[in-house]
Amino acid sequence: MTTILDKILKEKETLINQMIHETIPVCKKRLKRPSLFDRLFQNNKLQVIAEIKRASPSKGLIQGIVDPAKQALVYQEAGAAAISVLTDSPFFQGSFKDLQAVAETVDLPILCKDFIIHKVQIDFAKSAGASVVLLIVAALSKEKIKELYTYAIAKGLEVLVEVHNIQELEVALQLDTKLIGVNNRDLRTFQVDLSHTGELASNFPFNEGRVLISESGICNNVDAIQVAKYGASAVLVGEALMRSDDPYKTLRTLQVEREVMVQ
Numbered sequence: 001m002t003t004i005l006d007k008i009l010k011e012k013e014t015l016i017n018q019m020i021h022e023t024i025p026v027c028k029k030r031l032k033r034p035s036l037f038d039r040l041f042q043n044n045k046l047q048v049i050a051e052i053k054r055a056s057p058s059k060g061l062i063q064g065i066v067d068p069a070k071q072a073l074v075y076q077e078a079g080a081a082a083i084s085v086l087t088d089s090p091f092f093q094g095s096f097k098d099l100q101a102v103a104e105t106v107d108l109p110i111l112c113k114d115f116i117i118h119k120v121q122i123d124f125a126k127s128a129g130a131s132v133v134l135l136i137v138a139a140l141s142k143e144k145i146k147e148l149y150t151y152a153i154a155k156g157l158e159v160l161v162e163v164h165n166i167q168e169l170e171v172a173l174q175l176d177t178k179l180i181g182v183n184n185r186d187l188r189t190f191q192v193d194l195s196h197t198g199e200l201a202s203n204f205p206f207n208e209g210r211v212l213i214s215e216s217g218i219c220n221n222v223d224a225i226q227v228a229k230y231g232a233s234a235v236l237v238g239e240a241l242m243r244s245d246d247p248y249k250t251l252r253t254l255q256v257e258r259e260v261m262v263q
């Protein structure tokens with residue numbers, strides 16, 4: 001069965017061939033952004049990585065007319081730990097222009113949320129102003145993830161490694177990455193189940209100085225409390241913030257107390 005991830009990755013290969021010949025976007029605001037890991041590690045409040053998400057394969061159009069820079073400023077004022085910007089265009093209607101606009105406006109760590117399979121995407125992310133890139137275990141061979149991880153770190157970026165099951169967690173743990181994201185969304189069925197975070201948290205080496213980020217399907221304070229109890233340091237939230245009439249207030253309700261796990 002062809003999954004949405006297969007479709008996205010196939011499309012990426014075509015796009016990468018175009019990117020190699022494109023002018024690279026350059027963020028005009030050059031600053032040393034704070035480390036995302038430092039913002040999350042041993043924090044006794046659940047942190048929020050707030051996402052700019054215009055559309056998605058599972059939900060279609062979410063917020064077509066958003067001004068990414070303005071939205072990011074609201075997130076920053078509400079105390080977001082970082083901003084995530086979807087840069088995939090065919091499936092999420094995002095772009096590196098969105099990332100650049102956000103990077104030129106806020107001082108927070110910025111995550112380039114994309115399906116990275118080639119070094120050129122890391123070059124684009126860094127140049128447009130990202131300080132963190134995402135690598136998805138399900139999208140990459142073990143050799144490729146190691147190669148891209150090493151490349152991103154050498155460029156001074158932090159890397160968030162995304163997993164969905166125990167096997168993928170084992171692959172992530174073989175890298176010395178300090179940021180591991182558990183995606184609660186099954187990319188084959190689009191089913192969201194927060195208990196994925198719980199399951200992987202019970203196999204997570206909290207004593208190794210790594211942090212667990214719960215991604216997708218976090219809608220409200222009740223969800224935030226649930227994943228904080230599992231040991232998540234942060235949540236990555238897109239749709240709930242993009243659909244909210246008051247993203248400042250919605251974000252604040254997610255910053256719940258958490259018990260610091262042995263880290």
Ligand SMILES: O=C(O)c1ccccc1NCC(=O)[C@H](O)[C@H](O)COP(=O)(O)O
Binds near residue numbers: 004005051238
């Ligand atoms: O959101 C989707 O439909 C989706 C489908 C296929 C691959 C990735 C997808 N989402 C990317 C993300 O990881 C989310 O944007 C992010 O975790 C925030 O999720 P949410 O809060 O549920 O919008």
